[in-house]
Amino acid sequence: MSQLADRIAVVTGGSRGIGRGIALELAKRGATLVINYNSNADAANEVVEQIKTGGGQAIAVQADVGTEDGANSLIKATTDAYGKIDILINNAGTTRDNVIMLMKPEDFDTVIQTNLRSTWLCSKAAVRTMMRKRYGRIVNITSISGIAGNAGQTNYSASKAGIIGLTKALAREVASRGITVNAVAPGFVLTDLTKDLPEDITSQLNNNIPLGRWGEIQDVAYSTAFLASDEAAYITGHVLVVDGGMAM
Numbered sequence: 182m183s184q185l186a187d188r189i190a191v192v193t194g195g196s197r198g199i200g201r202g203i204a205l206e207l208a209k210r211g212a213t214l215v216i217n218y219n220s221n222a223d224a225a226n227e228v229v230e231q232i233k234t235g236g237g238q239a240i241a242v243q244a245d246v247g248t249e250d251g252a253n254s255l256i257k258a259t260t261d262a263y264g265k266i267d268i269l270i271n272n273a274g275t276t277r278d279n280v281i282m283l284m285k286p287e288d289f290d291t292v293i294q295t296n297l298r299s300t301w302l303c304s305k306a307a308v309r310t311m312m313r314k315r316y317g318r319i320v321n322i323t324s325i326s327g328i329a330g331n332a333g334q335t336n337y338s339a340s341k342a343g344i345i346g347l348t349k350a351l352a353r354e355v356a357s358r359g360i361t362v363n364a365v366a367p368g369f370v371l372t373d374l375t376k377d378l379p380e381d382i383t384s385q386l387n388n389n390i391p392l393g394r395w396g397e398i399q400d401v402a403y404s405t406a407f408l409a410s411d412e413a414a415y416i417t418g419h420v421l422v423v424d425g426g427m428a429m
């Protein structure tokens with residue numbers, strides 16, 4: 182039997198980049214997927230089709246997970262379709278980089294809302310259902326920027342550090358109900374989010390990665406799938422850094 186057969190998994194921002202890779206990996210291991218997206222329906226539908234072509238089950242659900250209505254409607258759509266939620270991957274994220282002197286308050290708010298508030302809102306909505314089943318796996322995608330800080334990312338680093346605190350607090354809250362809450366902290370992975378980084382920053386980054394390369398989407402997908410599995414039952418409140426050794 183597949184490792185995640187009978188598991189219902191929601192991936193926020195599952196339509197592109199790292200979220201897409203995580204969704205495909207969970208589906209490969211037998212989970213039924215809910216692919217959340219905000220604006221790009223075609224990308225989400227392509228992931229659904231790819232999962233179905235591989236013999237799996239998936240639906241796409243539009244929701245801005247940074248809003249209470251969006252997060253609640255995503256979890257409701259999941260339970261309406263499949264009756265439960267076993268795995269929640271809080272992956273949706275965005276950036277609005279700038280030095281603090283030039284960063285606008287709305288750039289701070291947008292990043293906190295999309296990255297941190299969404300993680301809190303979706304977890305709150307999902308935990309209710311998970312508690313009833315006395316089973317759950319929540320994996321939050323943070324970043325080494327939330328551990329080491331990154332110049333030009335005061336908003337993003339704050340959101341990602343916040344996710345780490347949230348992960349540990351919630352892990353303590355729900356542990357007795359059979360729910361684990363962990364985080365994955367990727368280093369730099371080539372996606373739409375990072376493709377426009379200036380040349381001087383990328384070459385500087387390359388020199389600081391002991392394993393000598395950027396992360397692949399699959400590197401993050403494997404780590405996330407492990408924390409979402411039954412094999413990770415005794416791990417909670419953990420931050421798994423997947424960065425080629427960059428932040429050690």
Ligand code: NAP
Binds near residue numbers: 194199244296322375
């Ligand atoms: P990406 O390629 O830009 O994809 C972002 C995904 O999030 C898209 O599916 C997008 O959907 C969705 N999304 C954005 N805002 C949303 C909202 N309000 N509601 C629902 N979905 C929303 O980004 P990525 O690089 O894969 O990043 C994924 C996660 O990994 C983020 O949390 C990011 O901070 C984290 N991370 C990335 C890196 C890296 O190097 N790439 C490193 C560390 C951590 P639409 O297209 O429909 O808007």
